[in-house]
Amino acid sequence: MEKIIEIKDLRKVYRIGNEKVVALDSVSFEVEKGEFCCLLGTSGSGKSTLLNLMAGLEKPTRGQIRIKDAYIEKMNEKKLAKFRQKYLGFVFQSYNLLPALTALENVSLPLAFRGIPKSIRDKRAKEMLEAVGLGTHLKHKPSQMSGGQQQRVGIARAFVGKPEIVFADEPTGNLDSKTSREVMELITKMARKNGQTLIIVTHDMEIARYADKIIRILDGNIESIEVCNKV
Numbered sequence: 001m002e003k004i005i006e007i008k009d010l011r012k013v014y015r016i017g018n019e020k021v022v023a024l025d026s027v028s029f030e031v032e033k034g035e036f037c038c039l040l041g042t043s044g045s046g047k048s049t050l051l052n053l054m055a056g057l058e059k060p061t062r063g064q065i066r067i068k069d070a071y072i073e074k075m076n077e078k079k080l081a082k083f084r085q086k087y088l089g090f091v092f093q094s095y096n097l098l099p100a101l102t103a104l105e106n107v108s109l110p111l112a113f114r115g116i117p118k119s120i121r122d123k124r125a126k127e128m129l130e131a132v133g134l135g136t137h138l139k140h141k142p143s144q145m146s147g148g149q150q151q152r153v154g155i156a157r158a159f160v161g162k163p164e165i166v167f168a169d170e171p172t173g174n175l176d177s178k179t180s181r182e183v184m185e186l187i188t189k190m191a192r193k194n195g196q197t198l199i200i201v202t203h204d205m206e207i208a209r210y211a212d213k214i215i216r217i218l219d220g221n222i223e224s225i226e227v228c229n230k231v
Contacts, residue, residue, distance in 0.1 A: 010063035
C-alpha cells in the first residue's frame with residue numbers, strides 16, 4: 001500500500017508565560033492511501049493539536065509531517081494555502097458555514113477559490129447536496145437548518161473538490177446519537193466510494209469503530225495503534 005501521510009518524531013510545545021506545556025511528544029505513525037484513520041483520545045490529550053499540525057494550521061516545535069511527498073512544516077502560508085485547496089478537505093465540529101450564504105453557496109465556495117466557473121461549481125455543489133440528502137435545501141441558509149443538516153452541508157463542502165485527504169475534527173460532537181450515526185455512515189460511504197483518505201479526531205469509541213486504524217493518544221503520546229479487521 002502507498003503511504004500518503006508520514007509523521008516522524010513530531011513534538012509541539014506551547015509557552016504560557018514562563019511555563020512550557022508539551023502538547024505532543026515524539027509522535028510517529030503512517031497513514032496509507034484510502035485508509036480511514038481515527039485519532040482517539042480524551043479532551044486535552046493532544047489529538048486536535050496533532051490534526052492541526054497535519055493540516056498545516058500550526059507549526060511543530062520539532063519533527064516531520066510528510067503528505068504526498070511534501071513536507072508541510074517547511075511550507076510558507078502561501079504554499080500551504082495552495083496545498084490545502086488542491087489536496088485537503090475539512091469537516092468541523094461547529095460546521096463553520098457562512099451564515100449569509102445558502103447551502104449551495106457554502107458548498108461551492110472551495111471551487112470558487114480554485115477559479116472554477118460559477119455554472120460548473122453550482123452544478124457540482126448541487127450534485128453534492130443531493131448526494132447528502134439535501135437536494136431540497138439548496139437555497140436554505142444555516143439558520144434555517146438543523147444541526148444535522150448543517151453538518152451534511154459541511155460534509156458536502158469538504159468533498160465537493162474531491163480532495164485526496166479529508167480531515168474531520170469531532171464531526172459529530174454537536175449531534176445526537178442517531179444523527180451521529182447517519183453522519184458517520186455518510187462520511188465513510190463517500191470516502192470509500194472515492195478512494196479518499198479520512199483522518200478523524202474523536203473522543204467517542206462508537207465513532208472510532210468505523211475506522212481501519214485507531215491511534216489512541218494520551219497526554220501527547222501514542223498509547224497504542226490498532227489496525228481493525230474489516231469484514
